[in-house]
Amino acid sequence: xxxxxxxxxxxxxxxxxxxxxxxxxxxxxxxxxxxxxxxxxxxxxxxxxxxxxxxxxxxxxxxxxxxxxxxxxxxxxxxxxxxxxxxxxxxxxx
Numbered sequence: 001x002x003x004x005x006x007x008x009x010x011x012x013x014x015x016x017x018x019x020x021x022x023x024x025x026x027x028x029x030x031x032x033x034x035x036x037x038x039x040x041x042x043x044x045x046x047x048x049x050x051x052x053x054x055x056x057x058x059x060x061x062x063x064x065x066x067x068x069x070x071x072x073x074x075x076x077x078x079x080x081x082x083x084x085x086x087x088x089x090x091x092x093x094x
Contacts (some may be wrong), residue, residue: 001069001073002083003034003083003084004083004086005058006087007091009029010092012059012071018059019039019056019057019058019059020034020038020057020058020059021061021071021082022061022062023039023040023045023061023067023068025043034061035062039054042067045074046074049074054080062089063088064089065084065085065088069084070091083088
C-alpha cells in the first residue's frame with residue numbers, strides 16, 4: 001500500500017494537484033473537513049466504491065489513518081490507484 005506523510009499530502013492538496021477521498025462518517029466530516037474532497041464513509045465503501053472514477057488516483061484520508069488504510073487495501077484489490085494519508089485529519093493543526 002502506498003502511503004504519504006500528512007505534510008507532503010497537504011502540500012499537494014494546497015497546490016490543487018490531487019483528488020481526496022475522505023472515508024470518515026458524515027458527522028466527523030461535518031465537524032471538520034478539507035474543501036473539495038469526496039466523502040464516502042468506510043461503512044458504505046463496499047456498496048458504493050463503484051461511484052469512484054477508477055481512472056483517477058485518490059489520496060485517502062480519515063481521522064487517524066487507520067480507516068483510510070483499510071479503505072486503501074480494499075480499493076487496491078478492486079483496481080484503484082490509492083494512497084493512504086498517514087496521520088489523517090488528526091495531523092492537521094488548528
